[in-house]
Amino acid sequence: xxxxxxxxxxxxxxxxxxxxxxxxxxxxxxxxxxxxxxxxxxxxxxxxxxxxxxxxxxxxxxxxxxxxxxxxxxxxxxxxxxxxxxxxxxxxxxxxxxxxxxxxxxxxxxxxxxxxxxxxxxxxxxxxxxxxxxxxxxxxxxxxxxxxxxxxxxxxxxxxxxxxxxxxxxxxxxxxxxxxxxxxxxxxxxxxxxxxxxxxxxxxxxxxxxxxxxxxxxxxxxxxxxxxxxxxxxxxxxxxxxxxxxxxxxxxxxxxxxxxxxxxxxxxxxxxxxxx
Amino acid sequence: xxxxxxxxxxxxxxxxxxxxxxxxxxxxxxxxxxxxxxxxxxxxxxxxxxxxxxxxxxxxxxxxxxxxxxxxxxxxxxxxxxxxxxxxxxxxxxxxxxxxxxxxxxxxxxxxxxxxxxxxxxxxxxxxxxxxxxxxxxxxxxxxxxxxxxxxxxxxxxxxxxxxxxxxxxxxxxxxxxxxxxxxxxxxxxxxxxxxxxxxxxxxxxxxxxxxxxxxxxxxxxxxxxxxxxxxxxxxxxxxxxxxxxxxxxxxxxxxxxxxxxxxxxxxxxxx
Numbered sequence: 001x002x003x004x005x006x007x008x009x010x011x012x013x014x015x016x017x018x019x020x021x022x023x024x025x026x027x028x029x030x031x032x033x034x035x036x037x038x039x040x041x042x043x044x045x046x047x048x049x050x051x052x053x054x055x056x057x058x059x060x061x062x063x064x065x066x067x068x069x070x071x072x073x074x075x076x077x078x079x080x081x082x083x084x085x086x087x088x089x090x091x092x093x094x095x096x097x098x099x100x101x102x103x104x105x106x107x108x109x110x111x112x113x114x115x116x117x118x119x120x121x122x123x124x125x126x127x128x129x130x131x132x133x134x135x136x137x138x139x140x141x142x143x144x145x146x147x148x149x150x151x152x153x154x155x156x157x158x159x160x161x162x163x164x165x166x167x168x169x170x171x172x173x174x175x176x177x178x179x180x181x182x183x184x185x186x187x188x189x190x191x192x193x194x195x196x197x198x199x200x201x202x203x204x205x206x207x208x209x210x211x212x213x214x215x216x217x218x219x220x221x222x223x224x225x226x227x228x229x230x231x232x233x234x235x236x237x238x239x240x241x242x243x244x245x246x247x248x249x250x251x252x253x254x255x256x257x258x259x260x261x262x263x264x265x266x267x268x269x270x271x272x273x274x275x276x
Numbered sequence: 277x278x279x280x281x282x283x284x285x286x287x288x289x290x291x292x293x294x295x296x297x298x299x300x301x302x303x304x305x306x307x308x309x310x311x312x313x314x315x316x317x318x319x320x321x322x323x324x325x326x327x328x329x330x331x332x333x334x335x336x337x338x339x340x341x342x343x344x345x346x347x348x349x350x351x352x353x354x355x356x357x358x359x360x361x362x363x364x365x366x367x368x369x370x371x372x373x374x375x376x377x378x379x380x381x382x383x384x385x386x387x388x389x390x391x392x393x394x395x396x397x398x399x400x401x402x403x404x405x406x407x408x409x410x411x412x413x414x415x416x417x418x419x420x421x422x423x424x425x426x427x428x429x430x431x432x433x434x435x436x437x438x439x440x441x442x443x444x445x446x447x448x449x450x451x452x453x454x455x456x457x458x459x460x461x462x463x464x465x466x467x468x469x470x471x472x473x474x475x476x477x478x479x480x481x482x483x484x485x486x487x488x489x490x491x492x493x494x495x496x497x498x499x500x501x502x503x504x505x506x507x508x509x510x511x512x513x514x515x516x517x518x519x520x521x522x523x524x525x526x527x528x529x530x531x532x533x534x535x536x537x538x539x540x541x542x543x544x545x546x547x548x
């Protein structure tokens with residue numbers, strides 16, 4: 001008689017978390033709870049690579065290159081790895097491409113679900129902790145080459161500033177100051193940002209610094225895609241300020257990328273920082 | 277030894293329906309009005325925290341009257357169902373019809389099951405499309421009946437008086453401000469006093485809960501609450517306002533039914 005009504009799990013009060021609800025009702029929909037056969041799965045699934053983020057007075061910017069690789073093969077030239085998480089935050093994920101896209105969808109749904117059920121949004125620390133909770137279950141898959149390593153950034157409406165959080169494969173959550181990068185080209189990108197970053201950058205200068213950093217990452221890391229001039233493929237850039245988040249239009253990024261490339265025509269290693 | 281009375285199935289269902297109807301009529305009305313850019317919901321609800329109208333998904337909203345704990349339960353179930361469908365398939369695959377059907381099955385099963393008391397709720401599930409012709413308002417009753425409403429719909433409280441006002445004053449393809457004025461004026465209508473004309477009242481903007489599904493919003497999520505400051509600006513000067521009478525204020529929105537108010541003869545017969 002009760003076959004046709006919504007199952008009891010739908011009507012049970014208590015959790016405002018979509019992931020917790022799924023874990024009880026249909027755990028097979030969760031991306032990170034799957035049993036993977038022994039062996040190294042990393043070589044057969046595409047990987048997304050470098051994500052960079054930096055704060056500026058009034059907000060935060062996140063950018064990611066467009067390449068996904070599978071061993072020595074370029075699996076995707078137009079892959080997107082930076083996404084809005086909700087109105088005031090964005091998330092970029094390096095690592096196993098398929099899992100990271102699924103994880104982003106779960107995280108987006110998780111934030112929206114909380115907002116609808118509770119009638120209010122999570123604090124930025126709450127969002128950062130939820131993301132840590134979601135990737136905590138991924139350690140076993142990370143050991144088999146399917147790691148997902150997110151970078152989370154958002155505008156804190158309480159303290160009125162942009163904030164950046166990084167993660168490790170065990171779900172450890174660390175708040176970063178000023179700038180950070182993750183993925184295979186992250187070492188080169190971070191080195192670049194160290195020399196370029198200043199804490200009084202304007203929004204567009206901050207975007208330029210990140211595009212420079214991605215260029216440097218692509219320069220030295222084969223898995224990071226540089227600006228593709230013939231196909232006009234440029235990084236995905238998300239800006240989050242007190243007015244909310246927006247993705248920069250392709251032609252805005254193209255303009256900045258073109259000026260970066262024009263500069264590199266004269267000095268291929270990029271702008272020179274002062275020695276002292 | 278007391279003899280168990282025989283209760284005919286017709287009488288049993290009628291008693292259950294009467295019980296649910298009484299609970300629903302105790303609350304204040306909620307109106308849904310179609311306007312040029314979407315659907316507007318309005319209700320008199322002094323609480324800013326306990327909502328009668330809320331978002332289910334991108335283009336779908338939920339409104340309810342009756343017992344708060346029961347419709348809140350249904351709302352959460354709807355959010356879970358919508359989010360799960362949108363996550364498992366795609367955002368476009370979550371439809372108002374699907375949600376209305378799930379609610380209808382659930383309410384219908386609860387109504388006809390012997391072990392549970394029927395839910396004392398009535399629900400609107402509304403969805404906006406790309407044009408006004410594609411907008412949909414589904415009305416779900418306590419026994420799981422679904423009806424497709426057009427132009428405007430009213431449930432709960434003095435629904436007949438409010439609907440009569442809307443019938444007279446509703447215009448198709450009105451702008452938001454016109455639709456809001458009509459909806460709020462309709463909510464101010466009370467039941468007739470001793471067979472006279474319906475009473476009229478100007479509801480303070482702070483006591484109104486108004487939300488729209490606005491297809492012109494650029495975000496994928498079309499649901500928007502209109503806050504009291506914006507309502508005041510839109511409604512303009514409407515003359516002196518009168519808050520809701522105190523006696524019914526205590527019943528809204530949470531405990532809409534006091535068990536001691538139910539005449540003993542309307543209690544649902546216990547099974548067996």
